[in-house]
Amino acid sequence: MHNKQPKIIVLTGPESTGKSTLSKELSIFYNADLVSEYAREYIESIDRPYLLKDVNAIAKQQVNGYKKALLSIKPMVVFDTFLIITKIWYREVYGFVPEWIDDAIVRADVDLHLLCYPDTEWIEDSVRENKHKRMYLFEQYKNELEYYNFDYEIVKGQGEERLKAAINKINQKLQ
Template sequence: MDNPLIKIVVTGPESTGKTEISMHLSSLLGEKYIPEYARSYVEQLDRRYTYEDVEHIASVQLKQLKDAERDTNQVIILDTFLIITKVWFQEVFKRVPDWITPVLKDSGIDLFLLCNIDLKWVEDPVRENPGSRRAYLFERYMNELEELGVPWEIVRGRGTERNVNAQKAILRHFHYLHNRIK
C-alpha cells in the first residue's frame, strides 16, 4: 500500500531558521520544497506592502501548495504557510480575509514544525519583529496551532542540532519515512 501525501509546514517568527530547516528536510527526503513566497515578493516591492499585497501572498501560497499536491508523490515541505499570513493580517491590518481561516483548516497540513526563538536575531531589510516581538509572535503561532487542532512540534537547537531535531520530529509522526532518509 502506498503512503499518503504528507504536507509539512516549517513555521515560526522571523530569523528562526525556517528556510534552513525546510531546505535540509527537502534534501534529506529528496522531496519537494516550497520556498517562502512572502520574502521574495516583499523584497521586490519599491514601497511598503499593503493589505492587498499580503492577500496576494496568501493566494500564491495556496496555489503553490495545490500545484505541489499534483506534482508530488510523498512529501511536501513548505517554508511558512497561511498561519504566519493570518497572524500577519491580524497584527498589521487588524483584519483577515474571510477565506483564510477556512482554507487553512481544510489545507490538510499533516505536521507543523514551529521554530523556537532560541537563535540569535539576524537583521535584514525585510524583517520587522526583533526583540520581545519574536516571543510574542511565537506565542501567537502556538495559539493558532492549538486552535487549528493539528499535530505540531517545537524545533529547538542550533546548527546541525536544530536540523536533526526537525528530522526527529518528522520521524515521530511518520516513522515509515525512516527508510527515505538519505
C-alpha cells in the same frame, strides 16, 4: 499514475528562527519538494512598503502553491511557511483576518507543522520587522496551531542540532 498525496510538512514561527534554512535542509534530507517562502520573494521584489493588497496576493499564491504541491510525485513536500503566518500578519498589522484565510487553513491537509522556537540569533535584513516580538509571535503561532487542533512539534536548537531535532520529530510522527 500517481494518486497518493505527498506528506505535507509546514514550518512556521517568528522571523529569523531558521525556517528557510531548516526547510531547505529537510527537503534535501528527505528528497522532498520545497515550497519556498513566497512572502519574502514578493516583498523583496516590490520597490515600496507593502500594502494590504500585497498581503492578499501573497496569501492567494500560498494557496496556489499548496494546490500545486499536492500534485508532487515525491512522497513529501516541505513548506517554508504557510497561511498561519499570513493570518498572524493580517491580524498584527491590519487588525483583521479575511474569512477566506481561516477557510483555506482548515481545508489544507497538513501532516505536521514544525514550530520554530526563537532560540536562534536575530539576523537583520530588509524584510524582517519584529526583532523584539519574537517570543510574543511564537506564542501567537502556537495558539493558532492549538486553535485548529493541528499536529505540531516545537523545534529548538542550533544548526545541526536543530536539523536532527526536526528529523526526529518528523520520523516519530510520520513513520
